[in-house]
Amino acid sequence: MFTGEASLTRxxxxxRLFLLFPxxxxxxxxxxxxxxxxxxxxxxxxxxxxxxxxxxxxxxxIVWQFRIPKALTAVLAGFGLxxxxxxxxxxxxxxxxxxxxxxxxxxxSLGVATLVMAGSLIGGLINYSGVSSWLLVLAASGGAFFxxxxxxxxxxxIKDSMTLLVAGLMFGSATGAIVGIMQFFAxxxxxxxYLIWTFGSLGGLTWEExxxxxIVIIVGLALVITLMKPRNALLLGEEYAQSMGIPIKKSRIFxxxxxxxxxxxxxAFCGPIAFVGIAVPHLTRLMxxxxxxxxxxxAVGLTGAALLLICDTxxxxxxxxxxxxxxxxxxxxxxxxxxxxxxxxxxxxKSFAG
Amino acid sequence: MKSKILHQIFFFSLLIIVSGCxxxxxxxxxxxxxxxxxxxxxxAVGFSVQYFPGFKLVEVKExxxxxxxxxxxxLQSTPGSIPDSLIEIPVIKIPVAEIVCTxxxxxxxxxxxxxxxxxxxFPSGNYISSPVVRNMIxxxxxxxxxxDNALNIELLLDLNPxxxxxxxxxxxxxxxxxxxxxGIPFVxxxxxxxxxxxxxxxxxxxxxxxxxxxxxxxxxFDRIENKYMETLEAAQNTNFKPTVISGIVYGDxxxxxxxxxxxxxxxxxANADFLWKDNSSEGSIELSFESVxxxxxxxxxxxxxxxxxxxxxxxxxxxxxxxxxxxxNNNVYTYNKRVIKQGGNxxxxxxxxxxxxxxxxxVKILHPEILSGYELYxxxxxxx
Numbered sequence: 001m002f003t004g005e006a007s008l009t010r011x012x013x014x015x016r017l018f019l020l021f022p023x024x025x026x027x028x029x030x031x032x033x034x035x036x037x038x039x040x041x042x043x044x045x046x047x048x049x050x051x052x053x054x055x056x057x058x059x060x061x062i063v064w065q066f067r068i069p070k071a072l073t074a075v076l077a078g079f080g081l082x083x084x085x086x087x088x089x090x091x092x093x094x095x096x097x098x099x100x101x102x103x104x105x106x107x108x109s110l111g112v113a114t115l116v117m118a119g120s121l122i123g124g125l126i127n128y129s130g131v132s133s134w135l136l137v138l139a140a141s142g143g144a145f146f147x148x149x150x151x152x153x154x155x156x157x158i159k160d161s162m163t164l165l166v167a168g169l170m171f172g173s174a175t176g177a178i179v180g181i182m183q184f185f186a187x188x189x190x191x192x193x194y195l196i197w198t199f200g201s202l203g204g205l206t207w208e209e210x211x212x213x214x215i216v217i218i219v220g221l222a223l224v225i226t227l228m229k230p231r232n233a234l235l236l237g238e239e240y241a242q243s244m245g246i247p248i249k250k251s252r253i254f255x256x257x258x259x260x261x262x263x264x265x266x267x268a269f270c271g272p273i274a275f276v277g278i279a280v281p282h283l284t285r286l287m288x289x290x291x292x293x294x295x296x297x298x299a300v301g302l303t304g305a306a307l308l309l310i311c312d313t314x315x316x317x318x319x320x321x322x323x324x325x326x327x328x329x330x331x332x333x334x335x336x337x338x339x340x341x342x343x344x345x346x347x348x349x350k351s352f353a354g
Numbered sequence: 355m356k357s358k359i360l361h362q363i364f365f366f367s368l369l370i371i372v373s374g375c376x377x378x379x380x381x382x383x384x385x386x387x388x389x390x391x392x393x394x395x396x397x398a399v400g401f402s403v404q405y406f407p408g409f410k411l412v413e414v415k416e417x418x419x420x421x422x423x424x425x426x427x428x429l430q431s432t433p434g435s436i437p438d439s440l441i442e443i444p445v446i447k448i449p450v451a452e453i454v455c456t457x458x459x460x461x462x463x464x465x466x467x468x469x470x471x472x473x474x475x476f477p478s479g480n481y482i483s484s485p486v487v488r489n490m491i492x493x494x495x496x497x498x499x500x501x502d503n504a505l506n507i508e509l510l511l512d513l514n515p516x517x518x519x520x521x522x523x524x525x526x527x528x529x530x531x532x533x534x535x536x537g538i539p540f541v542x543x544x545x546x547x548x549x550x551x552x553x554x555x556x557x558x559x560x561x562x563x564x565x566x567x568x569x570x571x572x573x574x575f576d577r578i579e580n581k582y583m584e585t586l587e588a589a590q591n592t593n594f595k596p597t598v599i600s601g602i603v604y605g606d607x608x609x610x611x612x613x614x615x616x617x618x619x620x621x622x623x624a625n626a627d628f629l630w631k632d633n634s635s636e637g638s639i640e641l642s643f644e645s646v647x648x649x650x651x652x653x654x655x656x657x658x659x660x661x662x663x664x665x666x667x668x669x670x671x672x673x674x675x676x677x678x679x680x681x682x683n684n685n686v687y688t689y690n691k692r693v694i695k696q697g698g699n700x701x702x703x704x705x706x707x708x709x710x711x712x713x714x715x716x717v718k719i720l721h722p723e724i725l726s727g728y729e730l731y732x733x734x735x736x737x738x
Contacts, residue, residue, distance in 0.1 A: 204672075
C-alpha cells in the first residue's frame with residue numbers, strides 16, 4: 001500500500017475521481033435537463049438556465065419548475081441510495097445487500113399504505129387526492145422509522161451482522177403482509193394511488209420540498225463520511241476491526257442510522273427507487289478497482305447520481321408526451337448490470353476483500 | 355297432429371336460433387337469426403332480448419371486456435314452459451323479488467324503476483350514495499356482503515337471493531361459478547362496456563327485464579334521451595368552443611382521459627374543445643406534467659380535478675398547477691358535489707343512469723348562457 005507503484009495508481013485514481021466523475025455527472029445533468037417531452041432548442045435552453053428567456057414563455061417554467069428540480073432530485077437520490085447500498089454491503093459483507101435490507105422500504109410502504117388505503121377505515125378523514133405530498137413524506141418516514149426502530153432494538157441485542165440481516169428481511173416480510181391485507185380491502189382508487197407511489201417519482205418535488213430533502217441528505221452524507229474508518233476496518237472482518245480498536249457495536253449502530261436516514265428520506269420523497277443501491281457499488285468497483293472507502297465513497301456516490309440521471313433521461317422518453325415509471329427503468333438497467341458483473345468477474349465476493 | 359308438427363317446427367327453429375347463438379364461430383350469423391323483438395333499444399349495443407310465450411331470452415353480447423362468447427339468460431315468468439333445446443341456458447324466475455347487486459352502477463336503475471326494495475344484499479355498501487339504499491342499510495334491510503373484489507360467499511348463501519346481478523372486468527368467473535354451484539342464479543351486467551353515455555343509460559331496459567318493468571324503463575329512458583339530445587343541440591348551436599383539460603397528477607404522471615374516453619365524449623357533446631380529443635385511448639393516458647403544461651397552460655377550463663375541493667389545496671399539493679390559466683381564472687370544476695361522508699360519490703352511481711344531468715352540468719359550466727337558472731348537480735366549482 002505504501003509502495004511507489006500503489007501510490008501512483010492511487011493518484012491516477014484521484015485524478016479520475018475528482019475530475020472525470022464530476023464532469024460526467026455535470027454532462028449528464030445538462031443532458032437530463034435538455035431532454036424531455038417538450039423539445040426546447042439548445043440555445044434557448046442555455047439562455048434559460050443562465051437566467052434568460054426562451055422563445056416561448058412556457059419554456060422558462062418547464063426548465064426551472066420541472067426539469068431542474070427533477071434533475072437535482074435525481075442527483076441527490078442517486079448519490080444517497082448508492083452510498084446507502086455501499087454501507088450495507090460493507091456492514092454485512094454481502095454483495096446482495098442494499099439500502100433496503102433493513103426493512104426501510106417496507107416500513108415506508110407500510111406508512112404510505114396506511115395513509116392512502118386505511119385512511120377511510122380510520123374515519124374517512126383522508127380522501128385520496130387530499131393526500132398532500134408532505135403528508136405522504138410524513139407517512140413514509142413514520143413507517144420507515146417504526147420498522148427501523150424495531151431493527152435497532154434487535155441490533156443492540158445481537159452481535160452478529162448476519163443475524164441482523166435476516167431480522168431486517170423478516171421485518172420486511174411482515175410489513176409486506178400487512179400492506180397486502182390493506183390492498184385486499186382497498187378500493188380501486190386507493191389501490192391505484194398506492195401503486196403509483198411504488199413506481200417511484202423524481203419529478204414530484206417542488207423547490208420547497210427539495211430544500212428539506214437536500215438538508216436531510218447532506219446530514220446523512222456527513223454521517224457517512226465520519227464512518228469512513230470503521231467501514232474500512234469492517235471490510236476485513238468484525239474481529240479484525242475490533243482488534244484495530246474500532247468499537248464495533250457503536251459503529252454498526254451509526255452505520256445503520258446514517259443508512260436509514262438516507263434511504264428513508266429518499267423513499268419518503270421519491271418512493272422506493274429500485275436497484276440503484278445494490279447495483280451502483282458493484283458498477284463502481286468495476287471501474288475503479290479499490291476497496292478503500294476514501295476513494296470508493298465519492299466514486300460510488302457520483303456513479304449513483306450519474307446512473308439515476310441516465311435512467312431518468314430514458315424514462316422521459318424524450319420527444320414523446322409519455323413517460324415511463326422511474327422504477328421500471330432503474331430495474332431494467334440495474335438487472336443486466338448485475339448479471340454482467342457476475343459474468344465478467346465470475347465471483348463478486350472478491351470485492352469485499354474477504 | 356297438425357299442431358304437434360307446428361310445435362316441432364317451432365322448437366326446431368328455436369334450436370337453430372339458439373345453437374347458432376351459442377356457437378361463437380357463428381356470431382355474425384347470430385345477429386341475423388335473432389329476430390329483434392325489442393327494436394326500441396336505440397343506443398345500447400351490448401344486449402338484446404327476444405320474447406317467447408312464458409319466457410324471455412336475453413343475450414349479453416360481451417359479458418366482459420373482450421369476451422368471445424355471448425352470455426344467455428332465460429327469464430321465465432310462468433313455470434314449465436321451457437323447451438328442451440334451451441335447457442343449457444341458465445333460468446331466472448321473474449319477476450325477481452330479492453336481488454343482490456355488486457356494483458353501485460346497478461343501484462340507480464333500481465331506484466328509477468322503483469324496485470329498490472328488492473335489494474337484499476350488497477358488498478361494500480358504504481360506497482352507495484342512493485338515499486333510498488342508505489336508508490335501507492341503516493335499517494338493516496340490506497346485508498353487507500364483504501368487500502367488492504371478494505364477495506363473502508357464505509353470507510350470500512345464507513341470504514339466498516333470487517338473483518345476483520354482477521359484473522366481471524376480466525372474465526374471471528371463479529366467484530360466479532361458486533354462486534352458480536350453490537344454485538343461485540346470476541347475471542352479468544356489462545353496462546360499463548357501452549361506448550356512449552346514452553348507451554350505458556339504456557341498460558335500464560336490461561335491468562327492467564328482470565322485474566317486468568319494460569314499459570316504465572322505456573318511458574324513463576325516453577325522457578333522459580330527449581333531455582340529452584335537447585341539451586346537446588343547444589350546446590352545438592353556440593359558436594363558442596372553450597378549451598378543456600381534465601385529470602390530475604399522481605406521482606410523475608398526469609392522468610388525462612383518452613380521446614375516446616367517457617369524459618372526452620361528454621366534452622364533445624357539450625361542444626368543448628378537449629385538448630386531447632385526437633388521442634385514441636378509451637381509458638386514461640399517462641402524460642408527463644411538462645407536456646401537459648406545454649400544451650395546456652392557456653386552457654380555459656379544467657374539468658375533473660379528482661376530488662379536490664379548492665384551488666388552494668391543489669396548489670398546496672403542487673404549486674406548478676398555478677401556472678395554468680384555468681386555475682388563475684378560477685375555472686376549475688370537478689365531479690364531487692355529491693360525495694357522501696362514507697366516501698361514495700353519486701357521480702359514479704347516479705351519473706351512469708342520468709347522462710342528461712351530466713351533460714347539462716357540463717353545458718352549464720362551458721356555456722352558462724344556455725341553461726340559465728340551472729344549478730349544477732354532480733359538478734362543483736372549486737373554491738378559490
